[in-house]
């Protein structure tokens with residue numbers, strides 16, 4: 004099956020042409036200054052057409068378009084339900100109609116982390132597993148779930164995908180979701196600067212010299228032996244590990260996959276989370292495997308084919324039911 008995929012990130016949109024487990028071509032658009040989804044759709048349409056044409060294909064060769072977006076999504080109606088300041092107009096745009104009118108193709112929309120998990124399941128670290136939790140450690144913390152080979156979505160499409168908002172500290176920081184002490188508020192790229200600047204001994208630390216602190220600097224200074232950096236890094240590792248245990252207790256996976264930009268330090272993160280999980284997760288059946296995600300930014304694109312196949316299967320099931 005050949006498909007088009009669009010990964011709508013915070014600062015860019017990656018468009019891809021995929022065939023089953025292979026990305027035939029892709030192109031990334033800078034959308035950092037885009038005010039609305041409406042403003043970027045014409046550029047995306049041009050890129051999609053170019054990808055098809057440059058690969059000597061026609062739109063009739065393509066089975067559909069899969070779109071991932073970083074918000075809670077009503078995947079049945081292909082509508083974003085809650086955006087966070089980026090693409091706030093997306094909820095009022097009928098993307099299925101856009102796809103039909105521009106390309107004559109069916110379109111499916113899904114939360115970007117769920118689409119990435121489908122990619123890892125189809126072509127990456129979760130291949131061969133049916134029960135999977137994926138954590139994404141980056142600017143935010145994502146957690147998405149697959150149970151018995153199916154994405155967990157739930158009544159309001161938020162089941163299994165709010166792992167970053169499990170409270171890890173009841174008296175902790177206020178989170179962007181409105182909660183208190185969420186993992187994302189305590190140990191993510193978006194909260195790290197506040198954690199560092201509030202640290203009691205920060206003035207004596209090499210971290211004080213960075214105006215814009217990220218996990219790269221934190222892990223580098225910790226590796227160099229800075230005491231405060233080691234303490235903050237280890238606190239982050241404990242929070243991620245506690246979040247992992249909570250996800251395992253909630254969803255009963257056989258494998259936990261960890262991805263995201265922070266995994267550039269996978270050699271420190273993986274063994275720390277794995278040993279905590281193996282010690283503290285209550286899994287009398289055995290040990291949950293802990294692995295790094297394999298596909299990086301390609302994961303969402305490679306989730307396109309299984310997402311479209313799921314839509315086709317759903318339609319067939321409905322057609323079959325209506326004949327009975």
Ligand SMILES: [Zn+2]
Pocket residue numbers: 167168178179180181182183185187188
């Ligand atoms: Zn939260």
